[in-house]
Amino acid sequence: MAPVVGIVANPVSARDIRRVVANATSLQIADRANILLRVLAALRACGVRDVLMMPENGGIRAHVERGLMRARGNGASGGQDIYPALHTVSMPVTGTVADTHRATAEMRRAGVSALVVLGGDGTHRAVAAECGTVPIAGISTGTNNAFPEHREPTITGLATGLAVTGRVPPHIAFAANKRIDVSLDSGATGATVTEMALVDVALVTERYIGARALWRTENFRELYVTFADPEVIGMSAIAGLLEPVGRDESGGLMVRLSPNGDGAGDCRRGITTLNAPIAPGMMARVGVTDWRRMPASVAFVPEVTAGSVALDGERELSFSERDRLSLTLRDDAFRTVNVAAVMRHAGQNRLLTGTPVPVAAAF
Amino acid sequence: MSRKISMKQAINEALDLEMRRDPTVIVMGEDIVGGTGAQGEDDAWGGVLGVTKGLYAKHGDRLMDTPLSESAYIGAAVGAAACGLRPVAELMFLDFMGVCFDQIFNQAAKFRYMFGGKAETPVVIRGMVGAGFRAAAQHSQMLTPLFTHIPGLKVVCPSNAYDAKGLLIQSIRDNDPVIFCEHKNLYGLECEVPAESYAIPFGEANVLRDGDDVTIVSYGLTVHRAMEAAATLVKDGTEAEVIDLRTLSPIDWDTIVESVERTGRLVVVDEAHPRCNLATDIAAFVGQNAFGALKAGIQMVTAPHTPVPFAPSLEDLYVPSADSIASAVKRTLSPKGASPRIAA
Amino acid sequence: MAQNPFPLGKDELLKAYRTMRTIREFEERLHVDFAKGDIPGFVHLYAGEEACATGIMMHLNDNDRIASTHRGHGHCIAKGVDVHAMMAEIYGRSTGACRGKGGSMHIADLSKGMMGANGILGAGAPLICGAALAAKVRGDRGVGITFVGDGASNQGTFLESLNLAAVWNLPVVFVVENNGYAESTAMEWAVSCDSYVDRATGFGMPGVTVDGTDFFAVYEAAGEIIRRARDGGGPALLECNMVRFYGHFEGDAQTYRAKGELEAIRASRDCLTILSERVVEAGVIGRDELQAIDREVNALIEDATRAAKAAPLPAPEDLLRDVYVAY
């Protein structure tokens, strides 16, 4: 049976206040649809014939279907379908993150071989929460995109197609990823809320969710990252500019931040300031108290007693003195398609030539 | 000091004087400065026919070129008026009213009434009207009846430079929305105009010529045709009284009725299309209020019920002529004048 | 009391709650009285959308102007228009905000910067460009906010205004109140590019989408956008995704809605509940304090309704008044 690829494309990512405060990207719906069509063409070229897609009312699907219809109509494909057949998960649309959760779970149950995700860190986090062992191929269409790598989506589609059709061995095709689990025990109700982050957990003193985005550095207190990459934007950059930690290393980094980021720092307490790209187009001075490695599978209890928890750059939970918060980093938490490795392999083994050299022959 | 200037200069001068007098007066429109954002000269056009030429040098950013976007900038002028400015928005050709009429008739005209007398909308929409410019059907209309139909709008149509200046100044100072109709074929016409500021009150027709035999009522370009007709009628011993309405809303009913009560005969000349226009309006009013004074049926001389044609030979037939006005006067004087005729 | 974690002080939070509660109570009361046949004409209720008007208007003063829509009661109340005058207006009384000559769809109070509800969809956008232009000419740091529904955002006036505001760099905020329905037609069907942010982007201004049922989300985003406009940063668009608890107008059977839709949004997306839970949970405001406000608001609306019904009708001569400044 030919593999089926699932697609989760979030129509509402990249719409938050950072458009106003930091000139962040706002990828148009039509462009998201065009990205999807490019991915679909690449998947079909690798032999993927069926794709299962999350329903949404934001317009992506409508644009994509228009594109498929035009391709069938204009005969450019010479009678050959250049796109896979598109199926939609049967589920109601709420226009919230719950759609992503549910669609991912349904696709996993339907046995998809991989999940192509269009969105920012938030969308990827929602998929990762439900995808189990199904590998993710991430495409950045959000604002703070620390998790999905920036790459032409055709290549991502190609790599995914090569990976799921078995033309690249799994140990090359797929990579393990880390995450941080957040557990919040409510002092009021006794209930426990669990959440997760793919890249970073930031604890800030604002105790309301509001417009979700993080951009007021004076409120930053503690930062936990799965990897610390000086090449990405956002919270991870703060850590990455202090002590880089790779995606493939075990464990992450924990940084304590201070409100006095603007030079008036309290030297006695060993505060330094860091000039970091905390959001697209937004360089800010952040007061840094100290940092240390965050080993895997060890629960951290923060010093901050009240505030909000921002997961991958967006405030999601608020907590008070009565609540108990703990954070634990997990290695090998979920899988992604290792696009770079797949493409390198494809090249080395001439997988896309007319008569492909057998995989084994390359070794 | 009085001197001879054209109607175009008079309008320019009125804008200049009012902008000098009142810092809340702003002027906006398509190409009223001209060349904004382009590489060439500042003040490249001063309006498509140069009416606002030179004002940019005197008043700078209070003259604003707009995008070709009548609905937005006419609406913005209305909104700014409701917020304390006195905007003068040029709607190049009033034929373009179609794309922004909502902002005028549903918004500007209604604010005072609809908001219980608690809003003022001192906006002036000025632009060109009228045929004879070889500009064809969409740049030549006399749409004044559309405007007079709407309560809350004031409608002004000057026939000469002196009136244009005084009426435009009054329009800017007036606290109601005013549609200021400039007949493009009168722009070059000169007359004595004081250099100083002056305002001509609304609702006062100008009696251009006294006469006891017949009353000719008109406005805009056709006032001049009526005067020509009156001059030729003198040879037959007919003295026509010629009334220039100047403002169509409000309209000076008293002057019309008083004149008709004396002359007993009425010819109404209107460059607008014949159905439901100023001519029918005035004829009906006089018929209702001064029927006893009439010695003959009222004659209406209007444009035909057609779009404005392009071919110069046809357009020349379109606008009421001095001859057609004189003929209409003669009809009121002949015994048959009282019998009904069907207008073209 | 716990430390206040919110971006507003307690008094401001109470004010926001009172405003939202007043709008809700006002609309619920109209819903009941309209069904009784007490109210002439037709009314469009804002219930369910209170967080949007309130979250935005908390940032404005009387010098800032708003242009509203046919669904304008909430905007009026949040902008400070007197509730008694509004109710009397809806009843067509001489004591009304417009002396009984405007009605529900035309309530205005220019002294409060409320430039009128508007029966013409999309018409407020050019008007607010003018208001913003006036503020810019005067240099008084005023801003203009225009509200438009998801449906009316298709009007040429709205799109032209986005362009004009961008070209003139006006201090305007275009607020799209997306309740999902253009009268009865789904927004998804009627809006071709599917995203208001995309539309804003196309006109060269930033667009932001927020959860319009979350007072804090609206408040925070609006604050940044309004501050940017005040500082000369130019126009922006704010899309508030929200829900409408009643029909397009009163008497609308809402047969276009999915089964269970209304019940679901009332249960999970009631902005008043979301706000009050949030502030009570944080320990900033006691439930009893909110209940006290509820009682006061209830009394206010009751009094406004009683006063409106008892108020005199306009005099016959008012028919001819205020067409022009004089004559």
Add this chain to the structure above:
Amino acid sequence: MLNERIKPIVMPKWGLSMSEGKVTGWLKRPGSTISIGDELLEVETDKITNVVEAGETGVLRRVLGEPGTVYPVKALIAVLADPDVPDDDIDAFISAYAVPASEDDGDAEAGPQYHTAETPAGTIRYAKRGETGPTVLLVHGFGGDLDNWLFTIDALAEKATVYALDLPGHGQSNKQIADPSLSGLSKAVLGFLDAVGVERAHFVGHSMGGAVSMRTALDAPGRVASLSLIASAGLGEQIDHGYIQGFVGATSRRDLKPVLETLFADRGLVSRQMVDDLLKYKRLDGVDEALRALSASLFAEGRQASVLASGIADARTPTLVVWGEEDRVIPADHAQALANTAQVAILPGAGHMVQMEAAGKVNALLKDHIAKAD
């Protein structure tokens, strides 16, 4: 073919802007014997209709001006000659007569017909006629301007240097009146004389201008050689309040025309152009405020605030008082206030604008008075 015994009657030029006039009717038949001052015909201009008086004696030998016909200024409209001048000579004279080129056409190009002077009271417009003889200053009344002296200025200029000014708030002078009292206006007039370098002048004042002239005679007697008070204010309390209010309040021709008619004994003299010109003046920015300030200061509640008669009687300034018998604005019997000290002339058939309605007689009185007083 100049024959000094043949005297042409030509279309007169009344005022600077007149270029043509219409003969409306002859008051003398051909063959009549004419004396100086006889009313010959009526001429209508776009501003006013008036009578042309004879300036010479003789028999009206030919009447050329057809009633109802418009002639340019200086066109030959009649011929006076003694009875013994042969008809052939007269015909020859007529056929040889050429309308002199209008001197004003040249003047208009050469320089302005009106002048302006910068004074402490603002810009003052004035006209100056004549180069010789005593200096005369013409001061118009409330709401008037220097054109009120249309029929006066050129006649006096034959033997005098005549200035006529627009008072502040009037005509084309500055419309702001700093001090809307008689003293204020008087100071403005003196400021004007300073600006044009005139130390002393014979003051001819009409109506309010008469009161301004009297005020000046009292405050600066050295600068007033004589007073000619025409229908003057300042000689009694009475004034037609309706006229003042009507004039100030009128904004339309319909309102203004009846008001202006009270100025003349012959209401028909109020032409369309006169009304239009006044409306044009009244519409100018600042005029309404100026007129209201003046009327409040000088004529509040329908009474004249200042009566200067006794002061003038004591001052012994040579004074002429002229009144139209049918004056409906200020009663002619106010002239009696100076009956003991001044020459008083009450002219029949004329109203408040007596210098226009009986121009010939008034001009003769003025010339005589100024000549005697100088």
